[in-house]
Amino acid sequence: MEETKEDDILDPERLVQCPYDKHHRIRARRFPYHLVKCRKSYPQVAEELSTCPFNARHLVPQADLRDHISNCNDKRFIEEEIGKRATHLRQMNSVSTWQAPPCDEDWDTGEYLAHLPSLLIRESQNG
Template sequence: MEETYIDSLDPEKLLQCPYDKNLQIRACRFPYHLIKCRKNHPDVANKLATCPFNARHQVPQTEISHHISSCDDKSCIEQDIVNQTRNLGQETLVESTWQCPPCDEDWDKDLWEQTSTLFVWSTANYCGKNSPASNIVMEHKSNLASGMRVPKSLRYVLPWKNNGNAQ
């Protein structure tokens, strides 16, 4: 029994193609061959049925019920089902003792503790209303390097703003 089990798992074992009796295929390539050969022989494929326990078993439709009752792979699946039902009854759910750590963050408090300076694009400094420097008039300072200027218009006309006069 054990020798036949090991023999059936041998990837180099030659198996006969159910679609073309003249073909012998290695066991490791057999599933791929079945797909290809099923497409090449649709007339034979209509007469064969696939075993529900092993897709490699292609049996004539008239013999499928006998094959299902005597399929070797059926016992493996039945044993798995029995083992799963036994384990299901023995398993007890263990409640987790993990607790979420306390949160030390207080975003509202952090917001009030921040300095009153805010980032504003293209200005050197900005002072809020409550800042002691709020009465000082701030001069607008460009962040561009000296000798550079901001373009007054775009070089290209954007497609959605095209009204016939490109620059």
């Protein structure tokens, strides 16, 4: 299982223990590549391990998978993100209470001509 400490969880240089061979300690940035190689080298161990559905780097014994899933930090992160997005969608889909103000204009009556500058009216009359 991957070693994690709160203060260095994002450090790509931290050392992570390989789930296939406890003597392997790999830099976090290389860990996914190492998992692929060790899975091929240790097929018996690979059959006994299950992959966490929230983080493919989490390989745990099959008997411990249910417990791992209920306590996985990545699960909490995903659930929080889903909650944030659901809240955002509810806010976007809320019904607007805005109403258009009443309109007193009637463009068919010709009252709009009174608002045109007198110069335009003179030009149209002259020609």
